[in-house]
Amino acid sequence: MSNSGGCQSSRSEAHDQLSAQNREISQVGRSDCLFKCFSQALMESQRYHLSYREQIVEFMRERAVSFAVYVDGDYNEHVESMSKQCTRGTDAEIMAAATYFGLPIHVFHLAGERWEWHTHEPRFSFQFPMDVPVDSTELVNCDRQHYDLVHVIQWVP
Structure with missing residues (x-):
């Protein structure tokens, strides 16, 4: 099976599971x-994704001791790689984003044979420079x- 076919199959399974929870993708x-998701969730537009990537990468660069544990391999190389557009985000960036934005980020993912939620809570208190319009963000x-x-x-009677 091709990669895209596997993704489509997984997406279909995720869709079915999330629909049962009154959620949609x-x-x-x-x-x-990943950064487009953050931009869409916070600004209702994906056009700010590069800015969010830069901000989160800089946040990680300045706080290596807090986020290095989430990176396999050399932390500085990882952060440098993340500064480049189109590099895939990882749990490290999700943890950094949760801390930077000051909100939990819930990720619905396949864990073995089961779909489950994993919550990334902020690691420490940080004052994000603007009001965050949501209490949490959910990703799949x-x-x-x-x-x-x-x-x-949202069901409207």
């Missing part, structure tokens, strides 16, 4: 998907490489 573009990771936003479906 809001797809973002393939390139820079269907293939260990791509992230999309998850929204709670």
Whole structure:
């Protein structure tokens, strides 16, 4: 099976699981998907994804002792790689973003044979320079490489 086929199959499974929880997937573009999710969640537009990438990478660069534990391999090389557009985000960037924005980031992902939620809580208190319009952010990771936003479906009687 091709990679895209596996992703489509996983996405379909995730969609079914999330629908049962009154949630839906809001797809973002393939390139820079994690940072596009952050931009869409906070600014209701994906156009700020490069700025969020720069801010999170700089935040990580200044706080290596807090986030190095989430990186396999050399931390400085990882952060340098993350500064380049189209580099896939990892748990390290999700932890840094949760701390930077001061909000939990919930990721729905396949753990073995089961879909489950994993919550990334802020590591420490940090005053983000603007008001964050949400209390938390939900993402889905269907293939260990791509992230999309998850929204709670609002039922109107």
